[in-house]
Amino acid sequence: MKQYIIVLGLISEEATRSFFGIKRYAQVKFAFTINNISVNQHQMMFLTILLTIGGVIIAIIIGNPIINDLRREHWRRQPFSTRWQQFLEQNVPIYRHLPFLLKQQLQSHIQVFLAEKQFIGCGGLDITEEMKLTIAAQACLLLLNRNTLYYKDLSVILVYPTAFIVPREVKDNAGVYSQERQVLEGESWAIGKIILSWEDVKQDTDSFGSGANVVLHEFAHQLDHEQGSTNGVPLLDSKASYITWAKVFSQAYQQHCSKAARGESTVMDYYGAKNPAEFFAVATEVFFEKPRLLKDEYGQLYEQLRNYYHVDPSEWSRAT
Template structure:
């Protein structure tokens, strides 16, 4: 016998999402110059994806944050931006968005393989994405991203890049690729740029790309994804191969 909950989820999945009110959509577009780069067709598609995001994802507040409808709409639109050409299916596999008022702290456990010592400590974050788990973000940083859309940072785009990366399992800096991009080309281009950045950071050089990108391959992909949407000129100058690859991936 098919369970009642399963039937309810199936019904919700097929139910058309609610339409975003014209006034609410207009306020969002006017709130940030980030959306100025989209033409009318792209804006229409972004609105459709945002409606589906709002219908399929469950929002909750944490840390005393007061979650407003406008916050949910902004997060939905920013999350939909990277999948404008990839399709809504790229956001599958998870349902929850947790919003903090600002940075939040998580407890980390680190195991040193050489010494065998295990240490614990708190880490302050502004965003986090779990495989098949929630998207967790700081509203204060999202508001800053909307106010200053071209400064090279966008926490929602960063975390959605992690979600895309994890669609095929472990976060390794390589999401499932469209047929137009060969796996070998992606690995060669990204690895060469990552190695060059890591070497520059190790030498203590000032880099155009946030040195946090040198932490790991998955953080590199997330950081350059931020730049693709928020400061593409800097990315094109610093890493032209990566910039070209992301234009083909994201559009």
């Protein structure tokens, strides 16, 4: 009996990540056994080349996430300068309210975020360190305590000096489409980019606690899109979680729409009544900016957001 054993490759990567106490170990072994097959030298060589190419492709697919993890771990370990810490303490109010350990975690996330995402100034705006830190700090607030992908579909953040104008195709009640120009302070694209008005980012950051925060809003849309569509349902961990989420959010959304229609006072902006995706983004703003008020008005909704974001802002100092 002829037996050929072709070992294509052995890839052994052992990486220990102290972050969140997660230890990772990956070992990939490719081995193929061919029994009772009569092959000549050329066929054998062809088969070996074919399997080697296949093995390399598989190794790249499996190896990329491991390399990404190692690279991010390297960035997370970079020292966070005193100047940056002072800047956040003085200019990003929500940072001051965080418990010490969350501050440290946020600093690590900011390092990764700034290393991976590109900032581009538009409309004559020069991007400064202040702009990058202000945006990154609030974007990374949504990643705390989570096994995050760091907004995997996002690569570029475009920043305009003020609100920007975009053309939009709108449909009236008769179903007729027309073009109109909308003035926006922020916009999240499903793939690749977020657009922000620096004037509005600065204003919302300075008035933390007002309930409005364009950075939290647009980055919540990015999280919403992680499961493939932007519909108010982000990536959850189980079927049961999706069922509970759908029930609680549907109920709260209907209540909010009714309040908006009646002009009734509510902790959330009426803009959340536009559709479920906007409701999730607006609820995220209020969850971090007015957690106790949201908890009082929409207790179950608050609980779902607390489970999803893995933090409880109502326990942070000076929360309203």
